[in-house]
Amino acid sequence: MPSPDYAALDTELRSLLGLQTAPIAITFSDQAPPDTAPYDAPMPSPTPDGRTGRVPAGCVFWTHATERTFITVAADHGNCSVGSVTHGFKTLEDVGGNADVAALLESGWVTMDIMPTLPMVQQRPNFITYGPLPETPSDPDVILLRLNARQAMVLSDALPELRFEGKPQCHIIPMAKEGQEVAVSVGCMLSRVRTGMSNNEMTGAIPGPRLAEVIDKLKTASAADNLVAAYASEDKQRFDV
Template sequence: MKQDYKTLAGALTNLLSLQTPPLAITFTQQDPPGMPRYEGTLPPPTPDGRTGKVSAGCVFWMKAVDRTFHTCAEDHGNCSVGSLTHGFITLDVAAKRADVKALVDACWVTPEVFPKIPVVKQRPKCVVYGPLADTKMDPDVVFLRLNGKQAMILHDALPDLRFEGKPQCHIIPIAKEQGQVALSVGCMLSRVRTGMANTEMTSAIPGHKLTEVVEKLKATCGADKAVATYAAEDARRFGYRAS
């Protein structure tokens, strides 16, 4: 490993006051030695053949908070959009699936959007998920769950932070393939499947930029604390305490 990820995970958690630990997401071309595969059962497939160990790959973000595991294409297979963004299937395959048709029929997306969705370029054999502090591999992506204030702090540190919407999972290839830090306001498809709180957003940081991001956060968090102290003192003139 190139970095002390336990220390970096602690720094991210402290600087952003994270309620959920940062995750490491790594794409591999082989089975990670000694690492368990995500356990689960495949429910009966839909008429178009979709099934998976969870309803969508974004659910693995919730499952990996306290343990590390790897997944394969069939584990992600119930969600065609997530399978597309993570490089497991092509656009031609995704476009023929019933779940994609349902999104188009609901006018949630239009067909011309799909070719523009960022995707992982090389089909992986496995995707590894787990706490950043425990990773034994250099991650491709560091994944954060944020509230509004935490997103504000991240944006203070990274004014060129890329803001995205649906589908939420495409911030993973933005970070991995385009080398950009991205923040997603989320999407209804993912929020329902993951049970993610309404107050949460997500961010994906390219693994190779993690140290740079932490250093920028250290600088801007100091400035934010100074401004917060000033604002709190100034607010006392009006007879209330700042939150």
């Protein structure tokens, strides 16, 4: 079966939701895709517990992936213990003694009983590829969206089963990959600070195999929303005199 036309799907998705930020494709794999460069920013000196990485946290790759396609490996994600766990690179036992985990627990931001319940990628990947959806070198596992409140509303109208999640923001990636669930995260302070994400934004994750289905449902929901908007606008004019 030929791969979908991801450029066309990207255009439809942007139009239906009115996206201001390009959707990105995220793919977990054993083999590196050909002709795709690794993310090659320098790594800073490690912390006393040994943490370092190409970026402060894996969610930072989302911001760079709107502009180009690149490959990452486990070490590139290593500065953020939580993200390393949700993305399948490390286990809870691997990170339990790390200073960033201790800081989150001591602050009360998260409790130890929550950690084992986090969605996680089940099979350790050798590579994760990030990039603009139209450029994806293979069928993506997850499509990540940057959303505002209105866009999340339209997605919710289209998908009554839509999951709304909180911290950590990155756990919507394994929810989409492993559970084939469409999920929105209101974000988390850890990710907002590290990525510089706007206070007006949240994120959404669509399972790659469900993208065409989600777009079809968005078409139906958007048509209904447009009819309601026209009615509400006309009705409102009685109060504008």
